[in-house]
Amino acid sequence: MICPHYDAFRCRSCTLIEQDYDQQVADKQRRCQELLGPGVAWLDPVLSTPNAFRNKAKLVVGGTTAAPTLGILDPEGAGVDLRDCQLYPPELQAAFDPLARFITRAGLEPYDVPARRGELKNVLVTQSPDRELMVRFVLRSTEALARIRKHLPSLQAELPGLAVATVNVLPEHKAVLEGDREIVLTASDTLRMRLNGLDLHLRPQSFFQTNTAVAAELYRIGREWADRADPRTVWDLYCGVGGFALHVAAPGRQVTGIEWSTEAIASAEQTAAESGLPGLRFAAGDATEFAVTADAPPDLVIVNPPRRGVGPRLAAWLEESGVRDVLYSSCNAVSLARDLESMPSLRPVRARLLDMFPQTGHYEVAVMLRRA
Incomplete structure (x- = not known):
């Protein structure tokens, strides 16, 4: 590859x-x-x-509100955009640009790790076998919660497969992916993972291969x-x-x-x-x-x-x-x-x-x- x-x-x-x-x-x-x-x-x-095998994207958010990066951080803490990473299937990749536009629309300031300033730390996206999505916004606080709720319908319009959306709150400055508090924003709080004739259910803080x-x-x-x-x-x-x-x-x-x-x-x-x-x-x-x-x-x-x-x-x-x-x-x-x-x-x-x-x-x- x-x-x-x-x-x-x-x-x-x-x-x-x-x-x-x-x-x-x-x-x-x-x-x-x-x-x-x-x-x-x-x-x-x-x-x-x-390639194209991953059902989950763990995207660190960098850059600015107007031009966010979704991917990883370099050694200096600057964002590296990996929206075109070949490990993700095309259907999952297709969600990344709408998510970047949503970050701008909702006025979500990416968290600056070196400065310890900002709100949005990570965006976690999981795709089911039926191509439905779970999207989790990992934030420093609930300051932006009202704006996310306000603009969520526009994200749902761009991503009709969006089944579950949540805000995860991670106030501490530490190298972990998510915090303990989860706020569900959609009617459904589980993503259906259909495997071998069984409908497994994935909740926001549950592990899945x-x-x-x-x-x-x-x-x-x-x-x-x-x-x-x-x-x-x-x-x-x-x-x-x-x-x-x-x-x-x-x-x-x-x-x-x-x-x-x-x-x-x-x-x-x-x-x-x-x-x-x-x-x-x-x-x-x-x-x-x-x-x-x-x-x-x-x-x-x-x-x-x-x-x-x-x-x-x-x-x-x-x-x-x-x-x-x-x-x-x-x-x-x-x-x-x-x-x-x-x-x-x-x-x-x-x-x-x-x-x-x-x-x-x-x-x-x-x-x-x-x-x-």
């Missing part, structure tokens, strides 16, 4: 862009194989399109591997909006999803209610605390932790619990390998790399563990 921003050193986020795509995938798989060791049946990797097509394949793999294990009881720890739990639900099977985010749990419960799938329960809480305080383990545990892995306490519980099967979906094979060292009785028997993030060294790897 040829990128003028990369060549001009304006953006170097795509660290593998100079490599052939097939070589990128081969190197990722080889690294995962080295970390997991021998005795694992590796299935063919799940490939992505090399960045690559929709590869995420759909990940959940299909989870369903297939769970059915092969044939468990009566399943826990989906770090369940997010319920992707794995909803996919493995089946008659005669009890599935429990645990996630810290109450927003994500509300989304999972909404999908469960709409789908009529049997045997599903979701609860907000800490995955490790839920496991270590439970009366008895399930037949199958699904874990999809953040990059740090499940950590020593949950890994120790999995080792000692007697649970028969574990489906571990990891975005970091280094922490995965470290967790596996803490649970030697659970051996990886099957694995599959999913190239969720082309042009970078990141990936997802699904591994089925069985008690030796």
Whole structure:
């Protein structure tokens, strides 16, 4: 992939862009194989399109109210406009110019990081498989809230697929994407993410995989591997909006999803209610605390932790619990390998790399563990 921003050193986020795509995938798989060791049946990797795969744009706002930039900041804090970034599909890119015009119309002053002055910090845009949009304006305060409400109909006219619009308030000067307070401006507060015949619901502060097509394949793999294990009881720890739990639900099977985010749990419960799938329960809480305080383990545990892995306490519980099967979906094979060292009785028997993030060294790897 040829990128003028990369060549001009304006953006170097795509660290593998100079490599052939097939070589990128081969190197990722080889690294995962080295970390997991021998005795694992590796299935063919799940490939992505090399570009136009991202369903979410995290756009830092720079420039001025009259001429905003949407993209990233350079080392001096000046805005670098990346509206034509090739990682975004054309339908998502098409929203960026209307958003820039809206910033000007609503009089939103971009936040100046070096000077610590201004209001609008980030614009977060998510596209559903049905090409509907969620747009979140991350602001320093609610000073511009009335103007945003006033001009929102004009943005909706330019973006007829705009399903959810919110203001997120981030008053602190710190390197984070969003704050805790969310103000919903539209009638709907969820974006429908249709995957594999299920309508998952994404609320503003809920996590969803960045690559929709590869995420759909990940959940299909989870369903297939769970059915092969044939468990009566399943826990989906770090369940997010319920992707794995909803996919493995089946008659005669009890599935429990645990996630810290109450927003994500509300989304999972909404999908469960709409789908009529049997045997599903979701609860907000800490995955490790839920496991270590439970009366008895399930037949199958699904874990999809953040990059740090499940950590020593949950890994120790999995080792000692007697649970028969574990489906571990990891975005970091280094922490995965470290967790596996803490649970030697659970051996990886099957694995599959999913190239969720082309042009970078990141990936997802699904591994089925069985008690030796």
